[in-house]
Amino acid sequence: MPLRRCLHQLIVIAGVALLAACATTKEGVLPDTSGDVKPDVVWRTSLGEGPGVTYTRLKAAVNDGTIYAADTGGTVTALELATGDRLWSVDLEQPILGGVSFSQDQLFVSLREGTLVALAAEDGSEQWRSMLPSEAVAQAAADNKRVFIQTVDGRVTALEREDGEQAWSYEAGMPVLSVRGTGTPLITDRLVITGYATGKLVALDKVLGIPRWDVRLGVPDGRSELERLVDVDGSPVMDGRLIYAAAYHGKVAAISEMGEVVWQEEGSTYTSPELALGSVYLTLDDDSIQSYDMMSGARAWQQTALKGRGLSQVTAMGTYLAVADEEGYVHFLSQVDGGLEGRILLRPRPLHINYPHQSEATNWRLSRGRDFGIRSNMVDTEEGLLVYTNAGDLALIELR
Template sequence: MGLALALVGCSSTRQAPKPAELAPISALQGVRLAWQARLPAVAFPLEVSVQGQQLVVAGSDGTVLGLDAVSGRELWRAALAEPLAAGVGSDGRLAAVVTRSNEVLVLEGGRTLWRQKLPAQSYTAPLVAGGRVFVLAADRSVTGFDARTGRKLWTQQRPGEALVLQQAGVLLPVGDTLVAGLSGRLVGLDPLRGSVRWEAALAAPRGTNDVERLVDLVGRVSRQGEVVCARAFQAAVGCVDAVRGNLLWSKPANGAQGLHGDERFVFGSESDGKLVAWRRADGERAWTSDQLQFRSLTAPLALGRSVVVGDSQGLVHLLSREDGSPLNRLATDGSGVAAAPALAGGTLVVVTRAGGIFGFRPE
């Protein structure tokens, strides 16, 4: 496996730009704090797994927690006592995480069902679907396991590049196709056999050295029906027909976090903190907001009439879907938002670096 690279340019000695000052805000969309829960600290690429009104989250120390999103009530808890590198994937019955010792571990109701060694580290939450568990590893391999027994069913391996990103990639089901991000491509796989059905390039390697040529797709993605829109790290944003496998459009974009959207727009935060709405139909920009510049934004969540993003100071910003104007601002514990905001059971769920879990509900 190639060297894991957390961020391109992270070794720069230049002082980081000062986050944009936030103007006082009038709450144009009412939101209240409904409940709070706690985890140990979160310092890995967490994905909040949502199935109906159940959500599953995890802390870096190996604590995995199932919660009812409406009440915040704890449904189950597992203390794995092993540091985690990726998670959580869940189908509502089974939950899967990856440990830093390169093992995929599957839980049922907080009890360990099975574990299997992986050929390389993974930074992407496993996908639990169709009676299988799928793992995207940092060596550009995808492996399918039987969800009940842990038996390895197949592996699809791609040539590895010298560098990979130490953050979550793309892995999701679309109909009867498993869609994975491999380098700068979305690849459609047969989930039963692992064979490749189609490939669509969102971005191509560029530059003269390994750092400049790094191309990876990052989670989360924006899916509407058969169309999946994704971001190529600091290169492009594009949409693919995940049934036919053809690229619908790709536009240059300089961001490191994933996307979300609705039937009209695809939303994303650029590396400088600008929030952008691209038209889903053709990729043209509908609007750009610079009010949150240099605030290290998460991937967004399209929610009602708003776009929701978290920042590195633990604030949650709700902006208008139509033009990016501010609708509300929510405080957490000040430690920074650790994962893209999620919607579960009508509740906006936010997890912070310090392990705070906040359930907000629109009024």
């Protein structure tokens, strides 16, 4: 990666981290919940080296009762979903950035040095490694024939899933300054759809890798380069024939497969939209959570009580929404009105220190150099909510 671009990314990351730190609420001050939801930890295990204070957001993949997860140190592990028991583990000998994706008995894992690795889901045996143009910080996506992955230099690359040979590569122009992040491409019958740091959502021909249409979700506006950031960092999602996507300093929009904008509303975010019960849910960049009607874009409700807590992407779980924060809490909201229904604190038990007459959060004082928050996207499964903490713990949560 060019030195200038690398420096720009470091500046953006530092700036965003500083803004988040300034906005963080005082630890221990939490809004009340109704208490209608009682979260329980079914099981909990350490995967090894967690994301910590780095930007990395590792996401696990789940299929047919098995979890496939990775730690940043380079280990991929398969676990039984119901019990957390380990089935197998392999060391790829390089730091892992983009988490694990599953497709048709294959796993795909991106490494820090710009490599995509294919593993057999049955036992973790390595099938091939392929060099990428740069590093990838999001999961790959795949269809029957190919694997598609976006790297931080603005390229989308298609690889043959049989042997990892490159089929095509598409590069979009990058702005001078961007947030270091990308989303997982959305794969349809004909298209590979992904967002760029230019503020555009681009649809590429799945066979040829050439653009078919693009939609602008954000327009650079402001005096400074930071104010002009319009990255589409989250992954686009699809329901029926409509595609939903959102940009930082931009819009959230519903778009047809032909590239026609059905509706668009204000919705600045770093994350992906979540679809459930006829609504689009979005964690905004000020840590409020907004609900939109899926068909019209009309705003239904907004939850602002968690502002400043460094929220993760919102995840639908039954009739609730789950969202995690940088202190290690997972909050549960009603999908109907956004009301806070319950929460649970996930921090490493061996480091528990009791201070008399202090709040639960204060009793978990952060150790130097440790990050006990939750940044990775959570996964709703048939057994409960799968949560991966920055400290490297994987936990399954059920609701009572």
